[in-house]
Amino acid sequence: MDRRGFLQQGAGAVAGVALSGLVAVPARALPAIESGPFAPDAVLNQTYPFTLPPLPYAANAVEPAVDAQTMGIHHDRHHAAYVTNLNNALASQSALHQYTLGELLMGLRRWPAAVQTAIRNNGGGHANHALFWNLLAPGAASAAAPTGRLAEMITRDFESVAALKAAMKTAAVGQFGSGWAWLVKTATNRLAVRGLPNQDSPLLEGELPIVGIDVWEHAYYLRYQNRRADYVDALLARINWDVAGAQVG
Ligand SMILES: [Fe+2]
The missing domain is CATH 3.55.40.20 (Iron/manganese superoxide dismutase, C-terminal domain)
Structure with a gap:
């Protein structure tokens, strides 16, 4: 499936889901994205429970732009905390466990109000940092x-x-x-x-x-x-x- 198909299917799946048991959330049209698929190993394809991928290089690999201590703390503590907090927030939301991280973010306003902030902050933190590590060239x-x-x-x-x-x-x-x-x-x-x-x-x-x-x-x-x-x-x-x-x- 190309990326456009993936995202359209993803958005459609979110738009068409039966929200039984969830707080009723007014539907909104998810914007179509003219783009290809997420990379097969992208964190955006993860579903609950979410996991922290290892750094794709040694902690000192991007020196001197990013020092090893900052890299280690940033990944091992800050990024890890986003993953832990996202999992904790969604543990009791079994109806959401079928959705990928990308779908949870694209469809944010459809989810129960009680978890929107957690998805926005911790789901966003997980997705953003996972891309960030890979964007830095060792x-x-x-x-x-x-x-x-x-x-x-x-x-x-x-x-x-x-x-x-x-x-x-x-x-x-x-x-x-x-x-x-x-x-x-x-x-x-x-x-x-x-x-x-x-x-x-x-x-x-x-x-x-x-x-x-x-x-x-x-x-x-x-x-x-x-x-x-x-x-x-x-x-x-x-x-x-x-x-x-x-x-x-
Ligand atoms: Fe950060």
Whole structure:
């Protein structure tokens, strides 16, 4: 199944589900996403109980952009906590156990009010961080520049990679408090940069995350203290554009 089919089927499954036993939630049309499938091993395909994937490299693999201590704490404690808290919140919601993480985020407003915040914050945190680790290039595995379809879309929508990075940096540095800067693929098949608060996933609004820059202080404070702009520059130089390109489909 291609990504469009997956997402349309996923959205349809959410839209068409019999919500017996759940709090009645007004239906809303889920935006169609013109995009391919999530990668087969993507956390977005997980269902309850959710699990924390290991880092795809050693904790020091992205030095000096991200120091090993920050990487370890960030993954082993912060990301792990999102997974634990999501599982705890959904333990008694057996009707939701059939849905993937991607579906839970895309269909957020359909779920019982009592668990929407937990899905938004902890489900978002799980999805966002799982992508984030893979977007950081360990050493020589770094892809120097976008290629293929993603490169074409960047040229069309931003004119250049430099302009895209500048827009990402503006969003990342300007995000008030905790949040993320995102490169997303919109429902109309365009690339756009978003600054989103907390752990809000672009999927909440039907947009596909392509690149995410975590600007919570837990992501950078040990090495960079208040110099968020320096951290953002370092991260934008370590993006694995092959992984980013795979998100576009
Ligand atoms: Fe984080």
